[in-house]
Amino acid sequence: MELYTLLREFADSWMLLALTIFYVGVFVWVIRPGSNRVHDEIKQIPLRDEDACHMDRIGRPDTREVQK
Secondary structure, eight states: OOOOHHHHHIEEEHHHHHHHHHHHHHHHHHHTTTHHHHHHHHTTTHHHHHGGGGGGGTOOHHHHHHOO
16 A cells, blocks of 8 residues: 555555544533633633833834823
């Protein structure tokens, strides 16, 4: 049996099953009951610190905004 044929059969059967189980597992992990609090904290990050909007790309205060 050629290597290509062997890998093709593996990908068509067991790898498809493994990836499907992985996808369902990730989906269940995201919608689990305990993750609601984590998602609420994450969605509040942009609103948490107003000074963060006065930062340049590398994290220093933007002096143009501070001087105004």
